[in-house]
Amino acid sequence: MKKVLQNTTIDTLSIDCLIFGFKKNELDILLVQHGEGISKGKWALPGGWITYNESIDKSASRILNDLTGVSNIYLEQLKAFGGVNRYPTKRVITIAYYALVKPENYTLHPGFTATDAKWFRLSEVPHLPYDHNMILLEGVKYLKHKVRHEPIGFNLLPKKFTLLQLQQLYEAILDKKLDKSNFRRKLLKMNFLEACKEKQTAVSHRAAGLFQFNKRTYNNLTEKGFTFEL
């Protein structure tokens, strides 16, 4: 792991990452244990300082990777938290980022100032330092809203997936049964799924066609006022 220590940090501005994992119909959150600083030993959201020569988006990716080893995920900005006393020793404004991933796809490598990194069930999250519990609550609230309006769950599946896998994912998130045939028709008509030429292998029944999510097509659609509803 490469660290960019030569870059100066902006010491009033930090990033905190909300990495949600979806596993066994439960939402998990990725926390790290601080190895130094004022909250040494405590579990907290992976976070760190923005540097002068990085966009805030890039800072978020770097910080997450340095602390947990998780890389190559699509982080989106949630919002900034800027209460005067949210940080104990000085004034710090933090920008929260979030992502929803499949925990199995990542092996955690705690690093930099983190001595450990672990998935916590939302119901078992301990008391977190600063305003991290509040940030987490905001993130959960936003996620539940968002999952109903955008195809946010595609990164929980392998790059190439069958329509049934996709359907089961939505059934789990929305907590209701969907009709296979109608689900298929509806999703395909939206035009942001493209059929790979391949088929499923190693299954003991007829192999299903594999599809992948085309983000470019999806973005085109959203610009034209398309809305995603299931």
Add this chain to the structure above:
Amino acid sequence: MKKVLQNTTIDTLSIDCLIFGFKKNELDILLVQHGEGISKGKWALPGGWITYNESIDKSASRILNDLTGVSNIYLEQLKAFGGVNRYPTKRVITIAYYALVKPENYTLHPGFTATDAKWFRLSEVPHLPYDHNMILLEGVKYLKHKVRHEPIGFNLLPKKFTLLQLQQLYEAILDKKLDKSNFRRKLLKMNFLEACKEKQTAVSHRAAGLFQFNKRTYNNLTEKGFTFEL
């Protein structure tokens, strides 16, 4: 925190405000003319520096009030913009806030570093400095998204309003014509509008029935998985 820092600005962190106004069935945006600094003479979003002793929400209100005289409005945070080169002379991250108001309710008093403050039609917004045009676009996009998923905008109308008034509001925000009859049917079926027994007065044509928004009904519906679409 040191006393000397109390009113000092955090010079890497600014606020920019997107104040949308709904007037004559058009969406306007509030801009100020810079009286000093590197973009003197140019029109831009009302913006300024965060200080050490204020929450970012409070900073936003103060800045808006200082520059335009507009106070007591509910500002919501949009998001932070943190590209490395968004500001020409140094690294500045800005947090954008927005609000949707009735311009008639406010008299503009340009002040502080602003020599003028004026409402611009969205279609007549000039080229703005920094990344302000992009911020504005993001704001409009968010507003359009939001208005389709939540019944916002009711605060722009009198407590009791006609369906045509409501329709014109939506036409302005979505920037498209809607069919009167269909709009009526659709909104009424959603069951969160309740008819007052009263009718419009002082109009030189047939008086329309007055309605009001019932937030309690609306909340009940959302809990049962209801979605708001136009």
Add this chain to the structure above:
DNA sequence: TAACTTATGGTACATTTGACTACAAGTCAG
């Protein structure tokens, strides 16, 4: 080969949408 599993395509009906029409209710000019 028969039995079984999942994939995929279709059908029939109900509901919703969108464009348009008709008529109601009130104002205003003459």
Add this chain to the structure above:
DNA sequence: CTGACTTGTAGTCAAATGTACCATAAGTTA
């Protein structure tokens, strides 16, 4: 008073979409 004019309100109808099924395809396993 009358007829032109404005906006409100209700309805029609065809097209699009959603929903609950059914039928057949394609492969596996015993």
